[in-house]
Amino acid sequence: MVNVLVVGSGGREHVLGWKLSQSPKVDKVYYAPGNGGTENNIPIAADKIDELANFALKNDCFTVVGPEAPLAMGIVDEFSKKNLKVFGPTKAAAQLESSKIWAKDFMKKYGIPTAPFEVFDEPKKAIEYAKSSKHNLVVKADGLAAGKGVIVCNSHEEVASAIEAMLVKKTFGDAGNKIILEARIDGIEASYIALSDGNIAIPMATSQDHKRIYDGDKGPNTGGMGAYSPTLVITEKLAEKIQKNIIEKTILGMKKEGITFCGFLYAGVMIKDDEPYALEFNARMGDPECQPITMRMDFDLYDYLVASANGNLSSLPKPLWKKQSAVCIVMASKGYPEAYPKGEEITGLDLKQKDAFVFHAGTKKEGNKILTNGGRVLGVTALGDTLSSAISNAYSAAEKIHWQSKYYRKDIGKKGLAFL
Ligand code: GLY
Numbered sequence: 001m002v003n004v005l006v007v008g009s010g011g012r013e014h015v016l017g018w019k020l021s022q023s024p025k026v027d028k029v030y031y032a033p034g035n036g037g038t039e040n041n042i043p044i045a046a047d048k049i050d051e052l053a054n055f056a057l058k059n060d061c062f063t064v065v066g067p068e069a070p071l072a073m074g075i076v077d078e079f080s081k082k083n084l085k086v087f088g089p090t091k092a093a094a095q096l097e098s099s100k101i102w103a104k105d106f107m108k109k110y111g112i113p114t115a116p117f118e119v120f121d122e123p124k125k126a127i128e129y130a131k132s133s134k135h136n137l138v139v140k141a142d143g144l145a146a147g148k149g150v151i152v153c154n155s156h157e158e159v160a161s162a163i164e165a166m167l168v169k170k171t172f173g174d175a176g177n178k179i180i181l182e183a184r185i186d187g188i189e190a191s192y193i194a195l196s197d198g199n200i201a202i203p204m205a206t207s208q209d210h211k212r213i214y215d216g217d218k219g220p221n222t223g224g225m226g227a228y229s230p231t232l233v234i235t236e237k238l239a240e241k242i243q244k245n246i247i248e249k250t251i252l253g254m255k256k257e258g259i260t261f262c263g264f265l266y267a268g269v270m271i272k273d274d275e276p277y278a279l280e281f282n283a284r285m286g287d288p289e290c291q292p293i294t295m296r297m298d299f300d301l302y303d304y305l306v307a308s309a310n311g312n313l314s315s316l317p318k319p320l321w322k323k324q325s326a327v328c329i330v331m332a333s334k335g336y337p338e339a340y341p342k343g344e345e346i347t348g349l350d351l352k353q354k355d356a357f358v359f360h361a362g363t364k365k366e367g368n369k370i371l372t373n374g375g376r377v378l379g380v381t382a383l384g385d386t387l388s389s390a391i392s393n394a395y396s397a398a399e400k401i402h403w404q405s406k407y408y409r410k411d412i413g414k415k416g417l418a419f420l
Helices: 011-020 049-058 068-073 075-081 100-109 123-132 156-168 236-256 290-295 301-310 387-398
Strands: 002-008 026-033 061-065 117-120 137-141 150-152 179-183 188-197 201-203 212-214 218-221 226-229 262-272 275-282 325-337 356-360 363-366 369-372 376-384
Touching: 002 011, 002 049, 011 026, 011 061, 011 290, 011 301, 011 356, 011 376, 026 049, 049 061, 049 068, 049 075, 061 075, 061 301, 068 075, 100 117, 100 179, 100 236, 100 275, 117 123, 123 156, 123 179, 137 156, 150 156, 150 218, 156 179, 188 236, 188 301, 201 236, 226 290, 226 387, 236 262, 236 275, 262 301, 290 325, 290 376, 325 387, 356 387, 376 387
Parallel strands: 002 026, 002 061
Antiparallel strands: 117 179, 137 150, 137 179, 188 201, 188 262, 212 218, 226 325, 262 275, 325 376, 356 376, 363 369
């Protein structure tokens, strides 16, 4: 039996730890720093790499890294130097997410379908280019921006104000020192996530996120307001194309660059006229996608994460998935993705619904109370025999949970119903 250390504090980390704790090979699951819903929390922040390594060493842990920031800092490289077992990509591999410019140049070099783009660090040149461009544009900060560094524009005014926000006002700090102006592809967006050991990549179940804050995909982008799995937006034929033209080309291209990509490779894809285009890569599981995807896993996740880290995924059988659908509704605090209140008491968490589970994100425990402590607070995730029943199971659970400033979208999964 081994111990597992899950690094991070979101719904993704809660659900990964929840699933790993079900493995007969896993003894204790620790979370660093975890949240109000996780147990065995260690008060070490996700970016304190040396302290995390000392804890993993003392407690004989296999470490699973959830979020992008410690991956971009090189947590996997540091743990490996110390001979500690760790799951996730190295700093070099995580560049696919930590620099959007690096990722776009990589896609161009290896013929991975993506939208045409230009890179800028001077506002004047960016604005001149935008004025002369015949495309609708998307403005992207180069670095990590918690899912908020992509601004999809509808007019020249919006492009100009996004350029100014990033390059002049430094809304995203150094992450916006360089920006990408990319042609906007208007299609259907979905999430395609695979698990790789650097040689092969095994597809995870398909899913679709809801990135905008308001119903009907309106308002600013967030880290994700809800997700469901599987999605019929990605047909079997499209899945084959994404696997071959995006995922496998990426793993092979990375190898050619001398980089072994071990970990979850997440391609945000836009589908237009039955052709998939890579919008961006993440070098980790998506959140909230991780919650419905993991709920549907009918295999021992621990075995697969260890095999990814060890480079021998091909020794494992094809993973099996529950036939049911799963839906995750993100319950947030009003004001997110801008400013929002914290410290409000949450009630109704003792759900009696067998098919639903509440994964915590921005929560903390104080005495025997659970308080809000972040923008995205909970991921209420439910299974159902159909997408409709998973939606109604998830909403009936969410309706029982209360705090003063709660906010959630009322249409999670609805766009998937249109494809049934
Ligand atoms: N749900 C999008 C992300 O994890 O980046």
